[in-house]
Amino acid sequence: METGFNESRIISIGTAVPEYSMSQDTILQFMHKEYQDPTASRKLSVLFHQSAINSRHSSIPDFSDTDERSLFPLNHEIPMVAERIDVFRQKALPLSVKAIENAFKNIQVSVAEFGITHLITVTCTGILNPGLDIELMVELNLSPDTFHTSLNFIGCNAAFPALKIADSIVKSEPDARVLIVCVELCTLHFQPKNDSDNLLSNTIFGDGAAAVIMVSESFANEQNKKGFSLKGFSPILLKRGKDFMGWKVNSVNFEMILDAGIPEFIGEELGLLMEAVSDKLQLTPDNINHWAVHPGGKKILQAVERGLQLKDDELKHSYAVLRNYGNMSSPTILFVLNELFKSNPASGETIFAMGFGPGISIDTASMVCHGFV
Template sequence: MTTIAAVHGVLAPHRYEQGEITEALTAMCAASDAQRGVLQRLHATAAVSTRHLALPLERYRESGGFGRANDLFIDVGLRLAEEALSGALAAAGLAPEEVDLVVSTSVTGIAAPSLEARLAGRVGLRPDVKRVPIFGLGCVGGAAGLARLHDYLQGHPGHVAVLLSVELCSLTLQRADTSVPNMVAGALFGDGAAALVAVGRHHPRSGDFAGPRVAATRSRLYPGTERALGWDIGDSGFTIVLGAELPELVRLHVGEDVRSFLAEHDLKPPDVTGWVAHPGGPKVLDALQESLGLDARALELTRRSLAEVGNLSSASVLHILRDTLAHDPPPPPGGPGLLLAMGPGFCSELVLLRW
């Protein structure tokens, strides 16, 4: 099995109460009383209390275009990536030159060379480190990235692999877009990064780490749902695609997939001792909880993360995994855990853990 050696999450430097963000976006994006009312209602019902942003709030008034926003993504994102990766390696007690593979994921900016390539010399990764930068997975990227790390370590069981997620959602803000999906995005998403370090089963230190093992994974695309979630990309940058049917898709598909995946391993939802679920928003979490018959405690850490930092896209599930491992009491040793997320496609990714 793949062993998770460490997870480290970081947040963008500027922290604001939800009310402060609501006030700023109302002034920037809402031209009429009706639009202001919708925006304020969506912010009030998003179940988010505070968020961290890449820039001070007043700088989001600037209209610099897609290129300027992407330059900021590279600048701020590289700093957060270095902090996340260095913190995860330090927590694992591993040196940068021991890393054999880096999988990086983001859906809020574009960089070529990619962020992990720009980071390699700064943190001391080997010149022959393998790199797999991934764009387009969106919120599912943290779970899918872990699954792909596991695939690699199955074939290279003596290696060290790192997953790096950097998401600066606020830099995709479309000030001229007064659609409900854009207002929902403005109410939910925050900025942050995370890194996860994993080792294969034959790594000489695999038995030293107290982190969970990856037992199995499942990827699933749901045909005919391509317009449920994603981006439209135009001259002004990324415009959110966010269908109102998303909670119903979770009820129809994700709950059933979770049950069948667990059944393959002789498990049922009540057997899971730790749920590490992406915080897609309050309606999505309600749908997931209802479809699986979970009690309120099962998604407590996920809802707490949504309240404290918002939805960090692919980085969120890694922050919640870190919080789960640090929780008192931690999950019981040997028990099953499930890490899951949903993303554009519409798709889901499931990762069965053993604590």
């Protein structure tokens, strides 16, 4: 498949996780202590056992097998939302910078040498004003006339609108050099409530950040940069799933709404989704070489496999990210794309990326591998 002169290309993806890495078994022991509820513990044990997650990361040490605590005290007192946001303020910036540094390390150039012209930040687990985009402008010493904006409180699929905005920028300004940064500190919002939403979210969510560098095809070719060329986007809003997923802010935390019926619901709608994709992107499962599906949980990946009749290994990158990191909300699909990037796919092969968020919204993007050996 040919790439167009005015299209955009992802030339690097950098990922980062915070320093505290815990096994699911270790996190489960923390949950048992915090819940102090035999019924909840039995439910959590089943959920953790079935999660297909081996480890997750957190920006705080509280979930480890030590008594070191920075947010959730040993006396089980529940921190208020302001305390959680204070930790986000401290931890989100350095984690974002780590992901950015890894992205630029991949292309062997510094931020200063590259010359970022546009910055897009994404998060739904913290609220700051001035926001993360301003913090990064200062920390990276970007030019004061750098375009900057933020996408906040969208959810797990937020990387897709960020990519769409970056794609539009590059198409209108061929010399643009766009940096996207997604960072989520989901574990800050832990709450020991014995309801299905909290039990499930406490089972799967972790912290992480990812950075994407996007430029025009012409710029990428001049610099001899391989990557993923964006071919198109096809979102769909499934309105009858509006109440299945979301965040609500209360005095304690950002509380997750996560209906257990989401995987089945998504599976039922995949036929409608692929019809829209076929019409808009001229893409069918038969001509997709690589699948990059947001690993919202094991049951979601299984629903996608069944709904689209995929082979056993076609979601291997999604399962690998779920296994090693859990669901990190918005950066997670970029972790999956990074796994694919590192696998060195053949030039000309197609990629179909899919993510899920509140609404229920399903976002998709079509890409073509370019410049790989």
